[in-house]
Amino acid sequence: MIPFVKAHACGNDFLIIEEALAGRRHAELARKLCSRNTSVGADGIEFLEHRVGGEFFLRLFNADGSEAELSGNGTRCVAAWLAKSEGLKEVALGTHGGVRTCRVIEAADPNYLIESEMGVPRVMPRTIVVDGLGNVAGAMVNVGNPHFVILVDTEDFSVQGQAWQEVGGRISTSPLFPHGTNVEFVRVISSGEIAFRIFERGCGPTTSSGTGTCASSAAAMVLAGVDRSLTALAEGGAQRTVWPANDQVMQLTGPAEIVCVGEVFGL
Template sequence: MIPFVKAHACGNDFLILEEEVARRQHAALARKLCSRNTSIGADGIEFLERRPNGELFLRLFNADGSEAELSGNGTRCVAAWLASSEGRDDVVLGTHGGPRVCHVVEDADPVYLIESEMGVPRVMPRTIEVPGVGNVVGAMVNVGNPHFVIFVDGDDFTAHGLAWQVLGAQISASSLFAHGTNVEFVKIVSESEIAFRIFERGCGPTTSSGTGTCASSAAAMALRSVNRELKAVAEGGAQRTVWLANDQTMRLTGPAEIICRGEVVGL
């Protein structure tokens, strides 16, 4: 039996497993346990490694078994679990996208409000050519993992005559991105608020994304002259981003909730 914890951040849900139970079967476990019809169901698994020197390191595997650099929401879910189970209000979590510092702002167990230091975003305007669509104007954004941000005007987030889910799937798997990319469709609501939708590499449309929130906010701040503090609203709810200057770390604040813990049959 494999012990697990399930948590979500604005509906973006993750399983948390200790690294020692993975037995080098990370991808297979992700594909099996994240299945929503035949297993627990989740957007991905965060494998938590406790290193001999006391460091904590996360490996994220998406529902399709692919490995990603990190997840902002997944990292926050792990921070919430460590706060709930071990009383850690401040924690540094290593990821393949760099370390992330998490601080519990509010504790109403099982719901936690957490601020995370998300690193320094890199924003580069880019026009790409999508077969059957033509030129798509957007921005490549790196926040420890890759994103392509497209600005839209309508409430339905369509772009180039296509539903955002359809265009997002095409761009996410495009050969223009060596390792795929996450795709966000961003609407500027006001100088202090954006709304967006996310097509995530490795799992498709999701209700929220921590790194997607940061990428969308960074692109809006850098290219649309909105405020350096934003309310960013996805289908699963709102998060807050603060990016005081282009060479400073972005801070992301949002909720994470522990759903359950249990055991599941292994492979």
């Protein structure tokens, strides 16, 4: 039996499992345990390693078994669990996308409001060619993991009459991105608010994404000139981003909820 924690951030859900229990079965465990019909179900697994000296490191595996650099929402879920289990109000979590420091702003167990330092976004305006659409303007954004962000003005987030889910699937696996990419579709509501949809690499459409929130916000700030402090609305709820300047760290604030603790049969 494998002990696990399940948590979610705006509906973007993760299992948290101790790294020592994974052996070399990370991908297999992710594919099995993230299945929503035959197991616990989640968008991914955060494997949590307790290192010598009190440091923590996370390895994120998506539901399809692929490994990603990091997840903003997944990192926040782990921070919430460490706040609950170890009483930590501030924690630095190492990831393959860099260290992310999380601070608990409010705690009403099992619900937590957490501010995370998300690194310095890199925004590169780019027009790409998409099968069935032709030229699509947007921006490649790196926030520790890759994103392609498209600004839209449609209520349903469609692009040239095609559903965002279909377009996202094509871009995410396009040869233009050999390692895949997350894809966001962003509509500017006002100078201080955006709405967006997410097609996540290795998972598909999700209700929320922490790094997607940051990438969407950064792209809207650079391409559309919106405020440097934004409310970003995804299907799972709102998060808050603050990016004082292009060369400074972006702050992300959002909720995380501990859903349950349990045990599950492994492989």
